[in-house]
Amino acid sequence: DIQMTQSPSSLSASVGDRVTITCRASQSISDYLNWYQQRPGKVPKLLIYAASSLQSGVPSRFSGSGSGTDFTLTISSLQPEDFATYYCQQTYSALWTFGQGTKVEIK
């Protein structure tokens, strides 16, 4: 199985802050990497697919980068509605796996 490790597991930030979340794969996954946002009590919402492509309707303050084993999700200016848990997911292997999540909390 390909293991996905996110860091940090949680972070505290203020509205307007730039936030970066990293995701590392246990082996190369090319750009088969997606990012999801999950608000409390809700199902995940797709933000970024193929490492850097912004899903339709997602604000441009979200961006993704990386290839191979190391990936980042960046929120350029944190908004109140962005406080949530973020998950990466690899679909390179036949067994799709998620990271453990990064919880973004209000400072």
Add this chain to the structure above:
Amino acid sequence: QVQLQESGPGLVKPSQTLSLTCTVSGGSINSSDYYWSWIRQPPGKDLEWIGYIYYSGSTYYNPSLKSRVTISVDTSKNQFSLKLSSVTAADTAVYSCARVGDTVINYMDVWGKGTTVTVSS
């Protein structure tokens, strides 16, 4: 726009079979453009991908669940279903269905709202 809705019992007894259905509205499940997937999340834990089905009926399952999982499709009803046999308390989770928006890159772009299934006697 496409919407997905899960339905099924919220309580299942240990050793029995969990059965859920996902109804697709606003679009056809009978499309070569998409897979249709199930995902679950136990309380306070990480997301776990269960498997997916193609409109033709071909499937792929998470190997850790493969011996207990069956995903099927009913194109006449625009539905796909999940069966998980021999359940235990460890199968208690929020179960969600999702559309896989691209069968090459494989991202889940439309999700149902999720349904909580508790395994308890």
